[in-house]
Amino acid sequence: METNRPEQQDFPLAYNAYAAFDAQSLKQLMQQRLSDNGTFTDQVFEGSNFNNLLDVVAYSYNVLLYYLNQTSNESLFSNATLYENMNKIVKLVNYNPIGVQSAVLSFQATANQLLEPGVYTIPKFSYFTINDVYYSFNDDITFVKATTGVEILSEIGNRNLLHQGQFVEYPIYISTGENFEEISLVSVDQDNANDPIDHNNIFVFVRDGSGKWREWKRVDSLYLEPGSSECFESRLNENQRYAIKFGNNVAGKKLIAGNLVSIYYLKSDKEVGAVGPNTLDNNQLFFYSTEQFNTIMADIRNATANVISNTQVNNISFTNSNASTNYSDVESSNQIKINAPNLFKQRNRLVTVEDFKNYILYSFGNIVSDVVVVNNWEYIDKHIRYLYNLGIKSPSLDSRVMINQISFSDSCNFNNVYIYCLPKMLQTNDFTYERGFLSLGLKDYIITKLETRKLATVELIVQDPVFYAVGFGVGTQDEIFSKTLNSDITSKTKLVVQRSNSSNLSISEIRGKVAQTILDYFSFSKVKLGQVIDLQTLTQDIYNVGGISSISTVRDSITVPGISLLGFNPVYNASSEDIQLITQNLSLPYFKVPYWYGTSSLLSQIEVVYPGQAETVVN
Helix, strand or coil: CHHHHHHHHCCCCCCCHHHCCCCCHHHHHHHHHHHHHCCCCHHHHCCCCCHHHHHHHHHHHHHHHHHHHHHHCCCCCCCCCCCCHHHHHHEEEEEEEHHHHHHHHEEEEEEEECCCCEEEEEEECCCEEECCCEEEECCCCCEEEEECCEEEEEEHHCCCEECCCCEEEECCCECCCCCCCCEEEEECCCCCEEECCCEEEEEEEEEECCCCCCEEEEEHHHHCCCCCCCEEEEEEECCCEEEEEEECCCCCCCCCCCEEEEEEEECCCCHHHHHCCCCHHHHHEECCCHHHHHHHHHEEEEECCCCHHHHHHEEEEEEEECCCCCCECCCCCHHHHHHHHHHHHHHCCCCCCHHHHHHHHCCCCCEEEEEEEEEEEHHHHHHHHHHHHHCCHHHHCCHHHHHHHHCCCEEEECEEEEEEECCECCCCCCCCCCHHCCCCCHHHHHHHHCCEEEEECCCCEHHHHHHHEECCCCCHHHHCCCCCCCCCHHEEEEEEEEEECCCCHHHHHHHHHHHHHHHHHHHCCCCCCEECCCCCHHHHHHHCCCCCEEEEEECCCECCCCCCCCECCCCCCCCCCEEEECCCCCCCCCCCEEEECCCCCHHHHHHECCCCCCHHHHH
């Protein structure tokens, strides 16, 4: 007995035709199929009931196709662009995206003669207020005053930092005793937006069955910890909120039902929290205090600690000669796409110079803007040889080399790894190369973080870059061949800009924009270690100001078409070995960073003339 079956329908579509469909093309296809069938006719008339039904079907399909396309792309690491999806994908390889990183501030401390000799402890979370923003210590700081007179407390400033923000006490959490118990750290403003919680400053205290509080340490992964380890993971999730996760007595210690958990986090002021040099001077130190916090500190602090009193702390003055570092925002999906594979390959170990570089850029985005890492052979072959060529008989006695060697190296040097860091500092109008070095406190902070990941036989030294001064410069053939170029040439050289007849910019506007273009090119936030000084790009940037027909560099009676620069080491400017005219692109060695020499006089060195006019200043 035959069963009546519907006639097989033929859909003559290419295998990838679905990708070409949108609402309009699908509607046209349905209209064509209905017309070919001949049963219905009003589907082709706009406004008819049947036509409206086709609209609903077609546009519903278009929405579904959009979501199909989005979810198909976003499920793959190489294609994902949305932060939420990227965050979930990299969780599979145990990658923890970096959140907000507050500015940090290095400082110096001096005790006066009224503070008696002894051992003192500045309590955890103590803070200053600077221009209505907070800067806090994130740990107890113990120091020794050895003399009865005025004493510089170098150990405080060299080994500690102030972190921008104020610590906030999160409501007590009562544990349920589950395996891998998680606490979602939810802190929002009045608009329900996430508060900027500093990624590196989340602290957890647990009160166990004994009734005593204990501080639990933060770790990268619970799975690398024994079951007895009192530790927690803190991960920034897809909602940009921190998930605090505890163990299961196999991978990290498990919370017992009824344990009290107290969390403290540093709330940042983001970009407005950065401060300039000398802003800490004469500010008073305040102690963080709540009833709960005081109880916790009484349990965990060493009973022999001599906590400094309010009266005693007033005998210590704090200053900062350098500006703070810059605030760093949450790691973007594009940054995650770059960083996640690099850190996954490292397997929590720092072995190659690329491992060190990638990890430093990942972990210290609020401190460094660029990093170069070299081994001891590369350091001696390039940097030390450079110092020898300058005429320094003992390169280890160079001021910057010596201070880092004494502070961080042992007597054996063949196993050193040298880390050149360009700090991410707040920009100031009076930049000098002396302010471009990381403080000892910042260097110690970086080294301490790297210690747990590096090879046991490797010693780390955070080295300072050589700041290479650049200014306008033109030299005679005799000066070049006899090596008598000197840094004074820059003050005698000017950039002459010829204004075109069709320009609608005033003389002062052209001069100001040209000066700003040069300063932007050599901006401390843009320059890199070992970068190429690209005169072609700089020249084009100046022409892009508009209204300029030609430029030339002039000194006395010598005129050079285009831009001619003079580069030199400002510390050893008497040496003829590191001073040169730059008339074409120059690639600097890895330890050098260019900066503009004499920013305050730049505007006066730029002259604007009309076509055919003599090269004289036009006001």
